[in-house]
Amino acid sequence: xxxxxxxxxxxxxxxxxxxxxxxxxxxxxxxxxxxxxxxxxxxxxxxxxxxxxxxxxxxxxxxxxxxxxxxxxxxxxxxxxxxxxxxxxxxxxxxxxxxxxxxxxxxxxxxxxxxxxxxxxxxxxxxxxxxxxxxxxxxxxxxxxxxxxxxxxxxxxxxxxxxxxxxxxxxxxxxxxxxxxxxxxxxxxxxxxxxxxxxxxxxxxxxxxxxxxxxxxxxxxxxxxxxxxxxxxxxxxxxxxxxxxxxxxxxxxxxxxxxxxxxxxxxxxxxxxxxxxxxxxxxxxxxxxxxxxxxxxxxxxxxxxxxxxxxxxxxxxxxxxxxxxxxxxxxxxxxxxxxxxxxxxxxxxxxxxxxxxxxxxxxxxxxxxxxxxxxxxxxxxxxxxxxxxxxxxxxxxxxxxxxxxxxxxxxxxxxxxxxxxxxxxxxxxxxxxxxxxxxxxxxxxxxxxxxxxxxxxxxxxxxxxxxxxxxxxxxxxxxxxxxxxxxxxxxxxxxxxxxxxxxxxxxxxxxxxxxxxxxxxxxxxxxxxxxxxxxxxxxxxxxxxxxxxxxxxxxxxxxxxxxxxxxxxxxxxxxxxxxxxxxxxxxxxxxxxxxxxxxxxxxxxxxxxxxxxxxxxxxxxxxxxxxxxxxxxxxxxxxxxxxxxxxxxxxxxxxxxxxxxxxxxxxxxxxxxxxxxxxxxxxxxxxxxxxxxxxxxxxxxxxxxxxxxx
Numbered sequence: 001x002x003x004x005x006x007x008x009x010x011x012x013x014x015x016x017x018x019x020x021x022x023x024x025x026x027x028x029x030x031x032x033x034x035x036x037x038x039x040x041x042x043x044x045x046x047x048x049x050x051x052x053x054x055x056x057x058x059x060x061x062x063x064x065x066x067x068x069x070x071x072x073x074x075x076x077x078x079x080x081x082x083x084x085x086x087x088x089x090x091x092x093x094x095x096x097x098x099x100x101x102x103x104x105x106x107x108x109x110x111x112x113x114x115x116x117x118x119x120x121x122x123x124x125x126x127x128x129x130x131x132x133x134x135x136x137x138x139x140x141x142x143x144x145x146x147x148x149x150x151x152x153x154x155x156x157x158x159x160x161x162x163x164x165x166x167x168x169x170x171x172x173x174x175x176x177x178x179x180x181x182x183x184x185x186x187x188x189x190x191x192x193x194x195x196x197x198x199x200x201x202x203x204x205x206x207x208x209x210x211x212x213x214x215x216x217x218x219x220x221x222x223x224x225x226x227x228x229x230x231x232x233x234x235x236x237x238x239x240x241x242x243x244x245x246x247x248x249x250x251x252x253x254x255x256x257x258x259x260x261x262x263x264x265x266x267x268x269x270x271x272x273x274x275x276x277x278x279x280x281x282x283x284x285x286x287x288x289x290x291x292x293x294x295x296x297x298x299x300x301x302x303x304x305x306x307x308x309x310x311x312x313x314x315x316x317x318x319x320x321x322x323x324x325x326x327x328x329x330x331x332x333x334x335x336x337x338x339x340x341x342x343x344x345x346x347x348x349x350x351x352x353x354x355x356x357x358x359x360x361x362x363x364x365x366x367x368x369x370x371x372x373x374x375x376x377x378x379x380x381x382x383x384x385x386x387x388x389x390x391x392x393x394x395x396x397x398x399x400x401x402x403x404x405x406x407x408x409x410x411x412x413x414x415x416x417x418x419x420x421x422x423x424x425x426x427x428x429x430x431x432x433x434x435x436x437x438x439x440x441x442x443x444x445x446x447x448x449x450x451x452x453x454x455x456x457x458x459x460x461x462x463x464x465x466x467x468x469x470x471x472x473x474x475x476x477x478x479x480x481x482x483x484x485x486x487x488x489x490x491x492x493x494x495x496x497x498x499x500x501x502x503x504x505x506x507x508x509x510x511x512x513x514x515x516x517x518x519x520x521x522x523x524x525x526x527x528x529x530x531x532x533x534x535x536x537x538x539x540x541x542x543x544x545x546x547x548x549x550x551x552x553x554x555x556x557x558x559x560x561x562x563x564x565x566x567x568x569x570x571x572x573x574x575x576x577x578x579x580x581x582x583x584x585x586x587x588x589x590x591x592x593x594x595x596x597x598x599x600x601x602x603x604x605x606x607x608x609x610x611x612x613x614x615x616x617x618x619x620x621x622x623x624x625x626x627x628x629x630x631x632x633x634x635x636x637x638x639x640x641x642x643x644x645x646x647x648x649x650x651x652x653x654x655x656x657x658x659x660x661x662x663x664x665x666x667x668x669x670x671x672x673x674x675x676x677x678x679x680x681x682x683x684x685x686x687x688x689x690x691x692x693x694x695x696x697x698x699x700x701x702x703x704x705x706x707x708x709x710x
Contacts, residue, residue: 026052030102033059038069054091055104057084058112065116074123077116078140084109117142124149130156154180161186167194195219204230208247221251228252235387235417237263257284262382263416266367266398268333270297295333295348301677301693302327303703311335311350312693314681316702320350332364334382345369345384354384366398368416379403379418387418399431402451411439413453422453434467436487448489457489468503472521475500475508484508484523492523499533505543507561516541518548518563527563547577558582567597576610581629583608583616590618592631601631615661617642617649624651626661635663645682645696650674656684658694667694667701 029044042063049056057080063069065077088109091099099105117140124132133153137146154177161169170190174183195217199206207223207230214220227250231243240256240263247253260280265272273293276283283289299314303322310322311330326338334345334353342357345364360372368379371390378390388395394406395414402413402421412424413432428440432451440446440459447459457464463477464485473484473492481495499516501509507518507526516537517529531541531550541548547566549558557569558577566577567584575583581592581600590608592601607619614629618637625637626649641652648666649659657669671692673685681702684692693702 026055027102029056029059033062036068038063038066038071042071052099053087054084054095054109055099055102057081057087058104058109061112061116065112065119074116074120075139078120081109081113081116085113114142116140117145121145121149125152128156130160151181154182158182158186162189165189165193167197191218195222199223199226202226224250224252228256232256232259235263235419254284258383259381259385261285261289262367265382266332268292268296268382291349292333298348299678299681300330300335300348301681301683301702302329302691303693304690306688306690309337312703314702316693319348320346328363332367332382334364334369336361336363336369343371345380352384353382354380356380356384356386362397368398368403370395370397370403377405379414387416388414396429396431399433399437400435400451402432402437404429404431404437413437421451422449430466434470434487436467438464438466448485456487457485472503472506473523484519493519499535499538501538501542505546505548505561507543507548509538509541511537518543526561527559544576545578549574549577556585566595567593570597575608579611581611581616583610592616600629601627612644617644634661635659645676646679648696648699650682655687658682660699666699 025044026048029041029048032038032041032044041059045056045059045063049060061077061079061081061084063071063077064073064080066072084104088106096105120136120140121142124136130153133149133156136149137153140146140149157177158173158180161173167190170186170193173180173186174190177183180186194214195210198210198213204227207227210217210223211220227247228243231247232239237260240260243250244253244256261276261283264279265276270293273289273296277286277289298319300311300319301314302309303312303318304310305322308322309324309327310318311320311327313319324337324339328336330348334347336343336345339357342359343361344355344357345353345361347353358371358373359375362370364382367382368387371378371380373390376390377392377395378386379388379395381387388403388405392405392407393409394404396404398416401416403415404411405414405424406429407424409427410424411426411429412420413422413429415421425441426439427442427444428446430438435451436448436456437451438446439449443459445459446461446464448456448464450456461476461478462480465474465476467474467487470487473486475482476485476491476495477483478495480498482497482500483491483495484493484500486492493510497510497512499509499511500519503521507520509516510519510525510529511533512529514533515529516531516533517525518527520526530552531537532552532554534551537551541550543561546561547558548561549556550569552569555569556571556574557565558567558574559565567574567582571584571586572588573585573590575590581594583590584593584599584603585591585608586603589603590605591599591603592608592611594600604620605618606621607617607624609617611629615626615634617624618627619625619642620637622640623637624639624642625633626635626642628634635649639651639653643650645658647661649661651657651659651669653669655669656667656671656674657665658667658674659665667684670686671684672687675683675685677683677693680695680697682694682696684694686692686705690705692704694700695702
């Protein structure tokens with residue numbers, strides 16, 4: 001390919017020669033050049049080089065730079081144009097005028113130098129090797145081409161470093177080419193590869209050594225987090241404590257302490273916090289712990305202004321502002337609140353335990369809460385971290401440190417650090433109670449397993465109830481009949497009964513055919529099956545305070561725990577056998593009998609409660625009041641409903657209110673609903689949907705709507 005700049009130079013030269021006509025060897029050389037007689041021109045130029053190095057250097061450079069002759073040699077062209085440029089400054093004015101007659105001046109020399117550099121750049125570009133670019137950069141001076149060549153060289157060197165992909169390769173690049181455009185990327189790749197290479201063994205020691213050797217590396221936080229994760233894999237308090245003691249400067253130490261607290265204090269109360277303080281005197285957040293202790297012994301109650309919800313404390317003060325769309329009660333010191341279609345959790349300071357949002361959730365129980373997100377369930381701890389990501393179709397609550405869970409149609413169990421504790425092989429599973437859980441195998445039969453997942457019984461039961469007490473057996477059913485099992489899977493009573501009741505007072509109803517009696521916890525019959533069975537007996541014939549009512553031939557009596565009659569079966573119904581007067585029913589009306597089965601208060605009431613001290617609630621038709629042990633009316637029977645609130649009475653006419661035994665109205669009759677929250681406080685719901693709270697012990701409002709309005 002001919003260089004257009006060179007062609008222009010030779011044409012211009014021809015015109016000048018024709019006009020100059022200078023009789024000299026140099027002129028003959030340029031004449032030969034204009035007619036492309038390169039052999040002659042080259043010989044003549046060499047003979048004149050010593051005396052006329054400027055025009056000769058220029059001419060020789062032209063010859064060596066052209067591709068239409070056998071002398072093409074870019075390096076020689078570069079050599080001679082450099083001679084021409086170097087000698088030009090020393091040329092006197094007369095000589096410059098003479099040289100200009102053959103077309104050699106500063107502009108033509110500069111153009112030729114540019115043309116040679118251009119050809120050299122094109123050559124390097126065609127070779128596309130690092131050495132070629134180095135040769136150009138080291139040998140040619142054109143700033144524009146040199147900058148491009150440096151850029152090309154750097155690209156190639158960096159590409160090779162990425163192919164090698166080692167920290168040394170990137171370190172060398174950064175050292176040798178500190179001004180390259182790829183420096184930022186090279187630094188990132190160096191940091192990444194250096195981290196990977198130094199920690200290839202993925203051991204705690206390798207990560208700590210990396211931190212010690214490269215404290216400024218952007219991968220130090222990654223190393224610190226991996227140390228934390230590896231050192232606390234077990235998820236136990238001792239794992240976190242060991243991490244804290246070993247890696248004292250790790251930034252995850254604070255989180256480890258909080259996880260110790262979350263794992264140790266599962267039920268937030270004064271006792272558990274006090275125990276934690278004694279067990280971990282080095283806990284770094286003692287001020288927070290003190291505040292949490294104070295909050296733990298403070299009850300919080302939800303309130304609303306009709307639009308938003310918040311909480312008051314047990315002094316009636318607004319503890320958490322009314323700013324939520326809805327709230328649930330606090331459990332384990334944490335409450336679920338609603339915002340739009342999402343829920344989250346707050347502590348008693350009103351702070352969210354995490355920024356995570358869920359589509360639904362359940363109350364905290366023993367340090368954990370089950371949450372739902374995108375139709376899947378997971379588990380979070382008290383500091384808002386997932387211990388189980390929401391990947392399961394169903395998850396149960398924490399039961400003795402295990403959660404039943406369902407995935408792909410099968411059930412298994414997860415532990416408190418989110419690990420699979422019992423494989424997912426069952427078609428159904430229930431919570432653990434007393435170290436035992438009821439599960440269903442693929443055939444649809446039920447059995448018992450231990451917390452280690454070992455079978456305790458065979459899987460051939462239609463139904464087994466969960467254990468409620470370590471001392472008491474549970475009922476099972478096979479082929480429609482019932483028996484008893486103990487925690488070890490031993491059958492105490494074969495399937496002899498058509499019905500078995502719950503254990504109450506250490507005894508359980510057992511029915512066979514038309515009769516029932518009672519079994520003890522060993523499965524022995526302690527009261528013979530002589531009583532008339534009906535399904536209603538299952539719920540009403542239970543021992544309480546050592547006595548149970550029993551049914552015989554359509555009548556009701558009372559027996560003690562060894563079967564001795566306390567009341568003969570002569571009544572239509574009997575209340576709870578306690579105190580000196582017991583409610584009894586005949587001819588559709590209730591009265592009271594003394595313990596000698598003598599009628600003390602006549603049959604005249606549609607309802608009769610047991611006596612509380614010397615008073616009882618009774619009803620005539622649909623109206624309720626209070627009588628004493630002599631049957632005298634202490635509070636007229638004028639209320640639509642009535643129930644005891646310690647020594648006070650919750651009563652209803654057209655609305656609910658609270659009165660004293662002296663019939664003083666303590667809470668006005670203006671509430672739609674009343675719910676006793678605990679032994680101290682009752683929640684009162686207004687017809688407007690707002691809530692007030694009344695302290696039963698102090699006999700005063702904790703919070704009343706008018707109070708806030710003031």
